[in-house]
Amino acid sequence: MRFALVDLQLPNRKANRDHTGGFGSFMQAEGIFGALVSGLKSRLINLPVLSFGYTSAMLRDKGHQCRFYTEGPVEGADVIIIASSMHSYSYEVAFAKEQKHRHPDAKVGFYGPFAQTKPEFFPDADFIIGGELESAIEAFLAGKHNFSGVLDYGTVQDLTRLPMPDWEGFPVAQYSYFPMLHRRPFLPLQSTRGCSFNCDFCPYMVSQTKLFRRRDPKHVVDEMERNVRLYGMRSFLFRDICFTLNKKHAAEIAEEMLRRNLDLEWGCETRLDCLTVELIDLLVRAGMRGVNLGIESVSNDILKGAGKKNPEIAHQEMIIAALQARGVRVNAFYMLGLPGDTVESMEQTIDYACKLNTQGAQFCITTPFPGTPLYETQKSQLITTDFTQFTEYKPVVDIGTATPADVSRAQARAYRRFYLRPGWMLRYGLGTLLRLIANFLPGPAPLPPDPPRNNSPLGKTLSEAGG
Numbered sequence: 229m230r231f232a233l234v235d236l237q238l239p240n241r242k243a244n245r246d247h248t249g250g251f252g253s254f255m256q257a258e259g260i261f262g263a264l265v266s267g268l269k270s271r272l273i274n275l276p277v278l279s280f281g282y283t284s285a286m287l288r289d290k291g292h293q294c295r296f297y298t299e300g301p302v303e304g305a306d307v308i309i310i311a312s313s314m315h316s317y318s319y320e321v322a323f324a325k326e327q328k329h330r331h332p333d334a335k336v337g338f339y340g341p342f343a344q345t346k347p348e349f350f351p352d353a354d355f356i357i358g359g360e361l362e363s364a365i366e367a368f369l370a371g372k373h374n375f376s377g378v379l380d381y382g383t384v385q386d387l388t389r390l391p392m393p394d395w396e397g398f399p400v401a402q403y404s405y406f407p408m409l410h411r412r413p414f415l416p417l418q419s420t421r422g423c424s425f426n427c428d429f430c431p432y433m434v435s436q437t438k439l440f441r442r443r444d445p446k447h448v449v450d451e452m453e454r455n456v457r458l459y460g461m462r463s464f465l466f467r468d469i470c471f472t473l474n475k476k477h478a479a480e481i482a483e484e485m486l487r488r489n490l491d492l493e494w495g496c497e498t499r500l501d502c503l504t505v506e507l508i509d510l511l512v513r514a515g516m517r518g519v520n521l522g523i524e525s526v527s528n529d530i531l532k533g534a535g536k537k538n539p540e541i542a543h544q545e546m547i548i549a550a551l552q553a554r555g556v557r558v559n560a561f562y563m564l565g566l567p568g569d570t571v572e573s574m575e576q577t578i579d580y581a582c583k584l585n586t587q588g589a590q591f592c593i594t595t596p597f598p599g600t601p602l603y604e605t606q607k608s609q610l611i612t613t614d615f616t617q618f619t620e621y622k623p624v625v626d627i628g629t630a631t632p633a634d635v636s637r638a639q640a641r642a643y644r645r646f647y648l649r650p651g652w653m654l655r656y657g658l659g660t661l662l663r664l665i666a667n668f669l670p671g672p673a674p675l676p677p678d679p680p681r682n683n684s685p686l687g688k689t690l691s692e693a694g695g
């Protein structure tokens with residue numbers, strides 16, 4: 229069969245559909261300066277929908293044709309799978325309608341947690357895929373469905389069953405994760421799924437759930453080598469939602485990379501209580517140059533209300549100092565407008581962000597994503613049910629302890645205060661600007677010639693490869 233995978237390009241903005249647990253992120257902070265920083269970040273970060281890479285490998289391995297699209301028209305497909313987002317679902321619905329009109333016999337449907345939790349917004353879809361896309365593809369390959377109705381086969385219980393993502397036909401040269409990672413070509417990788425911390429607000433829990441699963445570390449490093457060979461990959465980001473949740477697993481990957489002498493620049497996302505100085509040392513030796521950290525709030529009392537707990541401040545500061553001392557670029561995520569937040573507590577979080585002085589800071593407005601416990605708690609406090617406004621950059625809830633306008637103002641102030649400090653500009657500002665010019669003005673780094681179709685054992689599942 230002929231499949232089309234669509235990650236639709238929007239007019240003048242990025243949908244970033246792999247972000248925010250698959251709900252997509254539309255980075256446009258409040259205030260002129262906030263809009264400038266978040267808009268720049270949105271343009272410089274370009275990640276593919278990782279599950280499309282896996283899907284394309286799974287389908288092609290079984291002899292199906294698979295093409296990737298960022299715009300229409302789709303040519304000759306039997307099944308068109310469109311990645312859905314929360315903030316731009318209306319574009320996707322219009323696109324689906326147009327394709328259905330062109331290809332009345334094709335099955336046209338959506339994948340993603342927004343379509344999964346709000347199917348009423350996709351009334352004309354032939355199918356809606358919930359859970360993890362690869363589960364639905366496995367079910368199709370096993371003859372369990374033919375892309376009709378609601379298809380929710382949950383999570384992939386055993387990640388070692390999955391092949392390596394196949395990026396042939398994807399615009400690999402355009403992918404980047406700047407300013408955290410400087411080298412390109414860049415690709416995402418994933419070694420685990422799920423997170424047992426299961427925070428109430430976490431959008432990733434909707435599809436990945438709290439069930440923690442991991443790949444064989446050797447297979448993960450095999451994929452790195454395969455990506456270097458086929459796509460010229462020079463940097464990558466672990467798209468694990470908490471890469472060092474299992475420290476032994478992360479250490480095994482790093483040790484395997486060192487054994488194979490790989491020269492790759494990479495980053496990951498994790499929690500402060502899932503890092504030790506010893507582990508940081510090992511990861512840095514293996515090429516780790518950037519870390520995303522969810523700090524959210526300076527106050528553990530406020531965080532508790534959202535089902536998360538951070539380690540003591542002294543431990544947080546010690547880990548961040550250890551990362552920075554080893555040259556790791558730290559990007560910290562903060563949430564403003566958490567349940568119980570006040571103007572004062574948000575200001576304290578901004579003070580704390582300035583004190584930590586990380587290379588990057590992202591100040592999101594707490595947004596209850598459908599399917600999360602936070603959504604259930606806050607749905608009576610919503611000030612809008614227009615889901616195109618659920619961008620994490622607009623208040624959509626009246627939390628009672630601060631007004632929506634207070635939260636908006638706090639976000640604008642946070643960006644201004646954080647990035648316009650001499651402490652940030654002197655430490656990071658000029659270097660980031662020079663890197664930006666060096667990396668992006670001359671155009672994307674050249675790619676090696678088109679790779680042949682991958683028939684090596686590295687492109688197959690562990691079991692097929694006898695691993």
Ligand code: SF4
Binds near residue numbers: 423424427430431432
């Ligand atoms: S620790 Fe991070 S990834 Fe895990 S559930 Fe909480 S927010 Fe999500």
